[in-house]
Amino acid sequence: MDQETEIARAKWLLMGVLFFLVSGCFSYGEAVYLVSGHEATATVSKTFESPGRRGGTRLSVEYTFSEPNGTPREGTDTVPTAWSVPANGQVPVLYISGTDGSSRLAGNVNWVALGIFAFSLVWIAVFAARLFGATRDEPQRRPRRRRD
Numbered sequence: 001m002d003q004e005t006e007i008a009r010a011k012w013l014l015m016g017v018l019f020f021l022v023s024g025c026f027s028y029g030e031a032v033y034l035v036s037g038h039e040a041t042a043t044v045s046k047t048f049e050s051p052g053r054r055g056g057t058r059l060s061v062e063y064t065f066s067e068p069n070g071t072p073r074e075g076t077d078t079v080p081t082a083w084s085v086p087a088n089g090q091v092p093v094l095y096i097s098g099t100d101g102s103s104r105l106a107g108n109v110n111w112v113a114l115g116i117f118a119f120s121l122v123w124i125a126v127f128a129a130r131l132f133g134a135t136r137d138e139p140q141r142r143p144r145r146r147r148d
Contacts, residue, residue, distance in 0.1 A: 009131040016123035023120045027113040029102075037094040039106065040065045042075070044089050049081065059083055061105065065093055075103035 042065035052058040058078040066072050073095065085091075095103035 006131070009127060013124065013127040013131055016120060016127055020117070020120040020124055023113065023117040027110070027117040030110055030114055032096060033094050033104070033109075036096060038067075038097060040067070040093050040095060040103075041090050042093045042103075044085050044091055045074075047085060050078065052078075057081055061085075061091070063091060063093065063105075065095070065103075067095070067097065073101075073103060077103075077105045077108055079105060079108060 042063035044061060044063050046062040048060050049057045050060045059081045060076055060078050061083075062074065062076045064072065064074045075093065075095070077093075092106035093103050094106050095101055
């Protein structure tokens with residue numbers, strides 16, 4: 001393999017690593033909910049339409065709940081406008097304990113961020129295998145022995 005191809009593969013691997021780091025920042029919150037999220041039942045206090053990130057409208061849901069230690073909490077999450085409040089007004093939520101903790105409606109996962117993160121892992125694996133596999137396949141030159 002020539003040096004230009006090897007450098008190109010190394011650049012693709014580097015881009016994959018950068019992509020991995022950026023997507024890791026976006027999917028970090030999902031990992032926190034997965035590792036240390038707690039479930040609770042919240043009461044919906046208010047719903048209203050709000051502008052979505054990519055245009056259109058989303059439904060904002062305000063809710064209140066209490067942690068097992070009795071600490072009252074409130075939160076807001078956005079869902080598609082087709083979502084409807086359950087008849088009893090109770091919804092499951094995931095929350096992170098503590099004063100700085102956050103909460104969201106259970107099941108409201110950022111699949112796009114997780115998908116991009118998974119794609120970046122595959123990208124790194126493919127280009128690392130191509131880069132390091134190609135260098136391993138090259139014949140090794142034996143050092144010449146001097147005749148005495």
